[in-house]
Each structure stands twice: as structure tokens, then as C-alpha cells.
Amino acid sequence: MADKAEKDQEKPPEIVSDQEKDLAQNALAEFKKKNYAACLQCINKLENRSNDLRVAHNKAVAEFFKSDCKKTEQFQKNLTAICNQFLVRAEKLDDVEHSIIQFNQAVILYHQKQYTAAQRIMDRVCKFIEPMEESLAKQVSLLAIELQLCFREPEKALTLINYLENNLMYGGSIPLKSFDKAGKEKKVQLPPPKPLSEEFEKKLLRYKLRCYIINHSLNTAFKEVQVLMKDKSNIDALFLAANIEYLKGNVRESMKILSSIPNDALRFSDCGESSTIMFYNNMGVIHHAIGKPNLACHYFQMALKEDINLCQSNSKKGNEEKPLHMLGGSRYHELMYNLGISLLHAHKPVQAFDCLIVAVRRYHRNSRLWMRIAECCIMVHKESNEVDFEKQKNLIVDIVGTKDKQKVILTTNLSSDKKYSSESQSYAVPVPSLEFASLCLRNALLLVPPSSDSASTPDPLFLIPGVTPPAPPPPPSASPSNPLDGREVTQLRNAILIAAAYVSLCLGDYVIALEHAQEVLDGESASDVHRLLAHLYAAEALILMDKITDAIEHLNPENIKSLSFDLPSTLDKSEKVQLRTNPPPKWFPNNLTSAHVVMQYNMAVAKTIRGQLDQASAILKQIWQQRSSVCRVPSHIVMLFIYIELQLGLIDFQVINFFLLTGHTDVAKNLIRQYSVQQQRLTS
């Protein structure tokens, strides 16, 4: 109510005495000369204008600059106090004059990495960009662009850049589309464009390049970066060019460019960012891409050390003492994210888990990150599938008694995938367990970004005047990574479903496992590996649900005809340059025959369970014959042999006795040979 009353009453005509005018002039001049103390003196003399928002505001600004931009907190408090005093509210901002103070608040929030809060303010401030004088309009636009880049929204950022260019070159007064409806097409007379300063143009180009890189518009980016590269000392350009080469898969070229950047090109204390950290980090990224995760980890650790060093040495003196531009300089979370992913690829899941748990606190809307954490848990649970294919397995747990009372105690399970625990411990404890993985995967599935074609809902056209609706939470994104395209989203979704199916199966939740596996198989497209796993998991779940006939259909080797990690290629319409940044995929089994053997083995299990022992044993024999250095067979096969023979009552205990007790070096082989002999004897 109070502000309503104030608004209706017209502002007092600006009575500014000449003396005040002079003081203000002086203050401005001193501010420009960076004599902040002198500036403050002038402003302080304007004290009888205590009702003037601008005086109060400028006083706060000058005080802040006088502190070498270090007393950020105080500045922020002052601005808030002024806003309260003059009833300036971001959600009801409808006066140009209030936009500067709001903008300054957004600047602080940006440096504090509170991007969403900053964006909320900037949404309003940007509405007044036309009336702003040019230099302010530039500042506002640049912050708005930077914020969009922070959100990895290159399209929005590019729109802003275009707008800024037009606005600056054509003064922004010309309606973009204006014609007389009566039919006479009123040709818009564009005034000759006002050339921008070269320096500013370069600045804009840098922003554009960052957009293209996020967009993966590599051709455009490559062309544009050449313009900047003419100046060999342009550090930004070098980093951007290296980034582009890396994305194109030219890692050598990328490394060459990176190495050409002088060591201390950007110092943290001067720039609020350190080229050393960037260098180490980017080298790590490159090494990760060429399948050297251990080396990558090393680089990331170097970068982290540098980051902690720089940021902690400054934070020792307390937050107040850090100049504004250094507040948000730490790349700790991004580096932890990178390190975590590389550690995971280097088969160090426990350490990876610890890193990613730190990263997820900041990037908790990143589906892929949750998925990665689940992968850490899975890898802790089962290091590699090769354990199921090792030659030697302890079939016998213990031998007790002697003589004719001798008893052999067989193992209950060879692999330890299954973990039906009845412990009442909460799943939500962040430890690398399967239970925690199942929670992570649930998050991941909820956060999978919508596929790229379904555009985000446009802002409502008609708003209640003067009231901004509460900003929606930021949409799920791949931040801190660049956004995913449609195919990657499909891959991610499949990977999450497959992992969720595996985890559910291991935890004994086979109904859910079947649902997830079936979703992959029913989906529009999935890679061969994912389809193989979906069939295997579905079969296992179905058998546990006593639907053996359905299960056997899934285990038909004909279902899988190759073993590729990629989605089946569609006719790619986009002429986009293919990204080549993924590390070479590693997985066991690594060939089609091995994969088929696993299907066949599980088929034998299914038949055994159904009681078709002779068929099962025939399959086992067939698998055994296929084994070679290329095609390894699961070690479970021996145990299943023993099981079938025991069930058939055919076992020659003396023979087993001999092999099991003496043949600890090569139990399996000898035993099987013995079986083959026995089989032959029986069939002949």
C-alpha cells in the first residue's frame, strides 16, 4: 500500500541545486579516476538528499570499490538495506531507475555462483535494456549472456548476443518488423550500422564461440575461432581452439595448442581464474578421451591441488577479504566431477564414489552424474565380469570327516552378484552399496532430460502486470557438462534402465528388474550390448517368476547378432561434425561368441531348473567345445555339470574325489575331461 501511495504522488520535480550538481559531477569524475575516497567525500556532502535512491546507491558502490572490492558481504547488505528503504522489489520492478541497483545485486549473486537467484533478477532487469544508456546496456547484456552460459543454454545466449548486436548497431529504436497494414509496405529505413569497437566485437565473438562449443556446432566454431587466432597472444582464443580440436578428436593438435599457452597466462589473483588449473584440467580431459584414465586422474589431481592451494590461501584471510572476482573462482566441483569419472574408468570405484558424492551436492539435477555414482556402486559390488570366467573357482568349501564318513561341502554360489539382505539399514546412507545405487538410479531416471525435440514450454504470454511468476526450478541438465543430444539421451536412459535392472536383480527385486529390462527392449532403439543384457536380465527375472518358457525365448542366441556399444545408426540428417571424445569402451565379454556362450549357459540353467537335465547337459557340452583363448566360458559350467550328474545319480564319487582333492590346480579341466569320458561311455 505504501508504495502505491508513493507512486501516485508524482515525484517532486527534480530540484537539484547547482552545488549538488557540481558535487555529483565531481564524484563521478573521481570515481572514473578510481579515486574512490575522494568520490566518497563528494557523495557524503550530498547528505541532505537522503531521499535520493541514487545517492545512497552510489555511496554503497563507492565504498565497495574503496575496499578494493573485498567487502562483498557488506556491500550486499547495504544494497539490500537500500532496496528495503526505497521499496525496490525485484518481483515488482517496473521503473528503469531501479534497474541499476538490481543489476548490482545480480552481479554479486553471479560471483557467489547463485546463478538461479541472479537469473531471476536479470529477467526483470533485461526488460529495461532499451532505455538504458549504451555502456550499462552492454554490461547488463554481458551478464545475462554469461548467466545463460552458466546454465548451458547456448540458444538463449545466442539470442541475447544477436539482440545486443542489433541494439548497439542500430540503436534499438527501429522496430524489427514494421509495415503498414494498409498494404503500403513501409520500408524500414535502417540507419547505417554503427560499427562496434573491435575489442567489443572480439568479446562478443568469444561468447559466441562458447555457445557454439556447447552446441557442438563445430564447423561454425572452427571458422570463427580463426578470426580470434590471428592474435597469437589471445589466451581465450587458444583455449577455445584447443577445446574445438579436442571435440573433433584431434587430440594431438589440441595438446599442442594447450602447451603453447604460457604457464602463468592468467593468474588467479589478477583474473579470478588460473590458466594453470585450466591447463591441467584440460590435459586430463584429453587423456581421459584417449583411454588413459590413470594419467587423466593425475592431471586432475594436479589441477585440484592448484585449485585448493589458490582458493584456500585466499580464504584463510576470511571471505570478506577476497576481491569480488575471486569469489567464484574455484573450480573444485567441476574438478571433482572430472576426477571421479576418470577414477571410475581407471577401476577405482571407491575413490571415484567419494569424488562424485562431493560433485553431486552441487550438480544434483544431473541425471548422468547420479548414474555414474550408481556405476561406482556396481563396480564395487562386482569389479568386472571376468571374475565369472576365471579358470579356478572354489567349488569345494570344506572337507570334513575322514574315511568312509568323509563329507565334501560344496559351495552354494560361485559368483557373489546376489545379495538378498534383510538388514534394516537405510538405503540412503551414501556408501557404495547396491542399495544406495538403487536410489541413485531412481534419481537418474527421474532426471533424464527430455529428448531434445520436445522444446521447453514457452513463457506464458500474458502475465499479471508487474508480478513475475515464481521462477520454476532449473530444468534437469547435464551441467557441468554440455547438454546431451537426442541420441545421447536415449543411450543414457537405456544405460540407467539396464543398471537399474542389474541392481534390482542382485537385490532380489526381480519384478522391477523385468520391468526395466523390458522397457529397454520395447524402446525405440538400444545398443547391442544393452539389448544383450536386457535379454539376459529379463530371462533371469522370468525364471525367478517361474515363467521358464518365456525366459527361454529371451535366451535364444539369435536375439543378438553383433556386440556394438552404439545405437544402431540412423540416417543422420545433421551435417554436424561427429564428436570424438569418448574413451574406448571396455567390457567383458568382448566378443559375440563369448556373449552367446553366456546366453547358452543361462539357457542350460533354465533347462536344468525345468528338469530337462539331458538337454542341459548337451548344451554344456556344446559350450565346452567352443572354448578357446578368444571365447572364455563361465566357470559356473563345472558346478552345473556336477549338479546335473548328482541329480542323475551318475557321479562316480571316487573320480570326483580324486580330482577335487588332488587337482586344486586344474580341477575344472580334469573333471570335465572325466565327464566327457563318462558321457561317451554312456552314450555308446
Add this chain to the structure above:
Amino acid sequence: MALSVDQCDALLNILDLQSVRNFTLEALCNDIHKKFEARDFFKVGTCIVMLLQNNLLPEPEQRLVAFTLLYELYRGEPLANTPFASVFIHLLHPPEHQSNVGAPKLEYPGQLPRLFPQEKHFLTQLMSDVSKDSFMKKTAVQVINADPPQHSPTDFSMIQLLLAEKQSELPQTCKTGIPVIVSLPEKGSNSYTTDAGSDDALIKKLATGDDAPMNKVYKPEFVTLAPPLLNCQDELVWLNPTTPKEHYPVYDSSMCVPDIAGYEARQLMNKAYKSALSIPQQQQLLTELENDSKLVYHIGLTPSKLPDLVENNPLIAIEVLLKLMQSKQITEYFSVLVNMEMSLHSMEVVNRLTTTVDLPTEFVHLYISNCISTCETIKDRYMQNRLVRLVCVFLQSLIRNKIINVQELFIEVQAFCIEFSRIREAAALFRLLKQLESGELGLVSSPPLPKT
């Protein structure tokens, strides 16, 4: 989930050859009830079955006691419901073998001992409904040595049927387990040289502890492959310079700079909200706006003040809105305009706007709907007629200028015409609609205006 060592000892004491020979079956049964609580009965039963399976109760007397005890554990309940019912059935009717490969089945995992006729008879008696007093008062030795009685076949097929039914309800996977304890006599060992002490140790190993082998089974095991790591593009964060120093607070350079032109314009605007300006005043304001393209943002106009301006000075409102077309705030102004009370002036403003610039279609449609509903709800008959005439003329103008695509509003507008058909303009509009429908004017067939 297995017996403790003490419990195992207690059980073995009861089954000990000495005690079996000296005590009556009844006494032994009482002993069991004394030494074990009901919750441990299942464990005791499991242990007894394990002993039977592994031939660890060599003497027939011991076996006899074992059967009795096993029966005794769940005596009150119908036999088919007790957990060990199938053991009794198996003992009486050992599965005879339909071997797949022709050879007779010699052994099978978890095989139970074959019984002598006396044992079988005893078991039958135990399981049937006859009074048990006759043998419970005897010792096991006495029972065995008693004359083999005349063969009295007892029919357990009901129980067998019940058990089979129960079994068939279980999934296949539950029925595939085999005990992990496999007898494997050492080669060349002499039989019957074992002493009881070592047997006890063996039994304790099998039957006690947290993961006692007697509780474990092996089931055919799947190979469950863990999924590969997700392989994807551009995942790791590449760091590029962002120049945070670019973004710094700014100083308001307009402090104490009086805005003369703006001030005068604002004064005029303030008047304009309250009453119509004189022609010279209008001229002055418009010229000033024309001269300084940014002035329009400084004249103090806000969306909430727009309705007053429209009502009092529609001409100024039109010019100002045209100047604000580029502004990001224009949607808010539109939204106010569309929601304000309908009047001749607001219609005039909208009409002028539609002929000069492209307005968002939603906006025009919303405005028309608003007009129609205002006409319908207004109470004053005279005002209503006036408004309806206005709306009709307005709509005709929009249609003739191809600003709206009639088809999208056809039903609404038609209903409006019919409702007010008493008014001449409405009838005219209706005729226009009909002509359009029949294609006479050739407007309908033309595509909706491209939104350039």
C-alpha cells in the same frame, strides 16, 4: 539359524546309542520337550534329517528314535501340514527311478536311508491314527525285536496328494536346491572303524554355527553380467576462461542529473492520465517522443497506468505503444490492454495497433472474446446497444483487413451475431460471415495471414 553347540550336544545325547537302548521312546520324547523350546524344533528336525541323509545314525535303534522324535516335534498338527511330512513319505516310498539314461539311479543328492521292513512298519504305525501307547512305552530295541506283525497296508495317498499340491505351488527355482553336503568316502578306507567321538565332531561341524552346511543348498546358478560403463561424448568438463572480472558493479552516473525533457514529458503524461490533453499539449508530447527515442522509457508510464492513458488520450497511448513495440515489456502492456474495461477508446487503440503492427494472435483473440463477453453481461440496455454496434464495426474492420482469421472465431462470433440480431450492425456482420462461409468474398479460402 542353526543349533548351538550345546543344543547339538543335547540332541546327540538323546540319540546316543546308550540312551536309545536304555530309555523308552516316551521318555526320549519327553526329554526332547524338556531340552528344546518349540521355536527350536525346526532346527532339531533339520539336524535329524541331515543325520539320516548322511548315514550318521548307523544303528537301526537310533534311526527308529530319530523317526519318533521327528514325528514328536509336530505331533499335535495334521501330518500334511508339518514341515517334515515329505521326509516320512520319502522314507516309505523311496523315489524309484525313472532314470533318463537307462541306468538305474544309484544315488541322489540328499538321499534318505532305505528302511528294513520293521522300520517301515513302525513308521506306518507312527503316522497312522492308531494308538501309539503300545510301542511308546517300549524301548527302540524292544520295538525292533518285536515280531514282525502281519502286513497291514495303510493308505497315505491323501497326504501324498496334499504334499504334491503344495509342491506344485512352489516355483521351479525353489525345488532345485541340493544339499551342499556330499558323502565322499575316502578310497580304500575300512568301514566301521570310526569312533563315536569323531562322529560328534563331524556332526557339530555340519550342524552348528552361523552358516551351518546343513542349512545350505546349491541351486543352478546364473551368470549375471554387470553392465558396462556408460560410454558417452563430451562428458568431462573442459575449462575455458570466462573472465569473471568482466562483471562488476556499476556506478549510477545519472545521480543528481535532472532530466529536464523527461521531466516535462512526465508532467504532461501525468496530466494525460487524468484528462484529455489539449491539441498543442499533445503535439508537444508527441514531438518530444519523436525527438528522443529513449524518452518513452522515462516518461513514467507503467503497465498499471496504461488504462488511464487509453481512456483519456487514446492517440497518445497509440503512439507510446508503437514506440514500445520493441521493448521487452510490451507483452505486459498488451496484457493490461486486453484485460481493461472495454470502451470506445480501448477499441480504437487496439484497432489502430492491429492495422499498424503485427499483434500476437492470442492477444487479438483474447481481446475479441473479452469484448463479446462484456457485451453479453452489461446490464444497461442503452450502453449494451452502443457497445454491440462498436464491436460489430470493429470486427468487420478486422475481418476486412484480414487481421483475424474468421474461421478460428467463427462459432463465437456467429453466436454473438445471433444473440444481438436485433441490432442492425450485428445483422450486417452476420451477413458478412455468411458471405465468407459461402466463399463469396473469397476471404475464407485465402490462407490465414502469414505472421511475418
